[in-house]
Amino acid sequence: MSSAFASLWAEIAPIGLTDNGYLRFALTEPERVLRDWFRNQADRRDMTVTEDGNGNLFAWRGEPWADGVVLTGSHFDSVPHGGGYDGPLGIVSAFLAVDRLPAGRNVAVAAFCEEEGGRFGVPCLGSRLLTGAIDPSHAARLCDRDGVSFEEALGYRPAGPRRLRFKAAVELHIEQGRALDVPVGVASAIWPHGRWRFDFRGDADHAGTTRMADRRDPMLTYAYMVLAANKEARLAGAHATIGRVAVEPNATNAIPSLVRGWLDARAADESTLETLVEAIVKRATDRAGRDGIAVSVEPESVTAEVAFDTALASRVSELLGDAPILPTGAGHDAGVLSAHVPTAMLFVRNPTGVSHSPAEHATDDDCEAGVEALATVLLELT
Ligand code: GLV
Ligand code: MN
Ligand code: MN
Numbered sequence: 001m002s003s004a005f006a007s008l009w010a011e012i013a014p015i016g017l018t019d020n021g022y023l024r025f026a027l028t029e030p031e032r033v034l035r036d037w038f039r040n041q042a043d044r045r046d047m048t049v050t051e052d053g054n055g056n057l058f059a060w061r062g063e064p065w066a067d068g069v070v071l072t073g074s075h076f077d078s079v080p081h082g083g084g085y086d087g088p089l090g091i092v093s094a095f096l097a098v099d100r101l102p103a104g105r106n107v108a109v110a111a112f113c114e115e116e117g118g119r120f121g122v123p124c125l126g127s128r129l130l131t132g133a134i135d136p137s138h139a140a141r142l143c144d145r146d147g148v149s150f151e152e153a154l155g156y157r158p159a160g161p162r163r164l165r166f167k168a169a170v171e172l173h174i175e176q177g178r179a180l181d182v183p184v185g186v187a188s189a190i191w192p193h194g195r196w197r198f199d200f201r202g203d204a205d206h207a208g209t210t211r212m213a214d215r216r217d218p219m220l221t222y223a224y225m226v227l228a229a230n231k232e233a234r235l236a237g238a239h240a241t242i243g244r245v246a247v248e249p250n251a252t253n254a255i256p257s258l259v260r261g262w263l264d265a266r267a268a269d270e271s272t273l274e275t276l277v278e279a280i281v282k283r284a285t286d287r288a289g290r291d292g293i294a295v296s297v298e299p300e301s302v303t304a305e306v307a308f309d310t311a312l313a314s315r316v317s318e319l320l321g322d323a324p325i326l327p328t329g330a331g332h333d334a335g336v337l338s339a340h341v342p343t344a345m346l347f348v349r350n351p352t353g354v355s356h357s358p359a360e361h362a363t364d365d366d367c368e369a370g371v372e373a374l375a376t377v378l379l380e381l382t
Contacts, residue, residue, distance in 0.1 A: 004099075005368045008092050012037060013084060021081035021358030025144075026114035026125075027055065027153040034076040034088070038111050041095050047109070053159025054129035054136075055113030061098060062106035065162070070381045071169040071341065072097065072374065073110030075126075075333060079118045083360025085174040087115060089348065093172045093371045100375035105382035108166070112333040119144045119153075121195070122301045127333035131340050132161030168312070168381045169343040171334035172374045174362050178353035179326050183369035186317045187308050187345035189327040190335040191239075192273045193266035194302035198225060198284060201294040204249060204257035215255055219247070221284065221293040222259040228283040229263060236276045238267035239329060262300070266329050270305050306335035309342045316344045319380055320373050330355070346373055 002010070015037070016022045016030030024030045035057060042049045042059035050064045051057055062069065074090025094109040101107065113126030120142040128134040136158040140151035151157050175185065200218035226242050233240035241264045248258040263280065267273035281297050288295035317323045326347070334345045348362050348370035362370075 003364060003368055004096055005092070005371055006364045008096060009364075009367070012088055012092065016078070017084070018081070022078040022084055023080065024076055024078040024082075025080075025119040026077040026116075027119070031076050035111065038076075038091065042109070045095065045098060047098075052130055052162060053156075054126050055154050055158070056126040056130055057111040059109040060106075061101075061108070064108075065165065066106065067165045068167045069106045069108050069165070070378055071108050071110055071166045071337070072171065072378060073108070073112070074171050074173060075112045075115035077114055077116050077118060079116050079356045081358060082116075082356050083174075083354075083358060085350075085360050085362055086176070086355055087173075089174050089362065089367065089370070090172045093367065093374050096371045097375040097378055100371075101378055101382065105379065107378055107382060110333075114150075115333055117195070117301065120150045123195075123303070123331050124333050124336045125150070127336040129158050129160055130162060131164070131336055133336060133339075136160035164337075164340050166341045169334060169337045169341045170316075170346065170374065170377050170381065171332055171343075172346040172348065172370055173332060173334075174355065174360065175347035175350045176328065176330045176353065176355035177350075180324065180347055180349045182324060183349050183366040184320055184373040185324045185326050185347040185349075186313050186320070187328060187334070187347060188310075188313055188325045189308060190303075190306035190331060191266045191268055191327065191329045192270045192303060192305040193264070193329070193331060194273070194277070195300040196263045196265070196277060196281075197298045197300055198222070198261050198263060199296045199298075200225075200259045200261075200288065202257060202292070203255065205255045207253040207255060210255060216292045217255050218259040218293050219256050221288045221291045221295065222261055224287045225261065225280065225284040228287075229265075229280045232276055232279045232283070233265070236267060236272050236279075238265065238272055238276050240265045240276065240280065268327070303331055303335070306338055308334075308338055308344060312342050312344045315380075316346070316377050319376055323373070344377070346370060346377065
């Protein structure tokens with residue numbers, strides 16, 4: 001007989017699954033199917049569902065937006081061709097943990113919108129809007145790769161912040177590194193991180209007829225920037241990734257006019273991150289000058305370091321039999337909430353540490369242990 005976790009998990013596992021991981025972009029069809037599933041789960045538990053005007057769904061036990069509710073949940077959206085656990089594990093586990101709570105314990109389960117920034121470019125967009133960390137008119141105008149704005153996808157103009165009266169928040173998430181070797185851990189901090197868009201502009205021309213010496217090819221400057229970012233990050237003990245690139249005109253037989261690359265940079269502290277990004281920008285700019293290429297750099301989102309409430313993290317760890325407390329380089333809605341609500345995070349072991357990949361995985365037994373841990377914590381906090 002399958003466990004409570006395995007049977008609920010099986011309900012959502014096929015949604016958005018392709019032959020190469022998941023496509024669950026925010027507010028697209030698979031994510032809307034997951035939202036319907038969320039409403040249905042709430043109905044089954046007599047929980048009231050509200051949308052907060054920013055695309056975030058909440059299922060409430062007790063009166064919506066009342067004082068002193070404990071918030072849990074996570075997000076449904078995935079990176080392109082990602083795994084199934086990053087996000088949805090926290091929502092499925094939340095409903096199962098609610099099932100274990102006695103009546104009268106007021107909790108809310110959240111499904112935050114566009115956590116990955118995979119569609120509109122800014123991660124944790126829903127929680128940023130809810131907490132006032134992003135201007136709603138700026139968020140409304142963010143566009144996906146087909147030119148559809150966030151406002152159009154949402155169907156209304158985002159409302160922006162609400163006064164949050166949650167007593168505490170706890171997000172359960174699959175661990176995304178190799179640092180957790182027991183089923184459940186507790187978060188201490190999130191590395192500061194951000195996204196910077198680099199535009200390299202040169203001259204489009206014929207690949208066959210333009211002499212090598214006559215070219216202004218932005219691909220070369222871009223390639224140099226990628227190598228420089230990797231080297232600078234290694235020297236700083238930080239992380240730098242260029243995982244997304246766009247080329248115009250994107251033709252095999254044309255020298256590009258534009259190469260646009262997105263730098264994702266993260267470090268254990270803010271001054272290391274700042275120094276790292278400055279070094280990468282300087283090396284790209286110097287090289288662009290030598291190559292005759294115009295370069296511009298635009299920060300698309302920058303997230304400060306998050307230190308979770310230390311007393312709460314210790315209390316949660318103790319409740320869970322001295323669960324390990326560890327930092328992460330991954331961003332989370334819990335990090336955004338933590339500036340407004342006492343917040344904790346639980347991590348469920350990921351045997352390989354692989355994430356943002358179809359190979360992401362956690363065992364059913366560890367996920368069950370995660371549900372148990374979340375229920376224990378919610379019971380205590382409510
Ligand atoms: C979210 O998963 C991020 O850290 O990019
Ligand atoms: Mn993620
Ligand atoms: Mn996530």
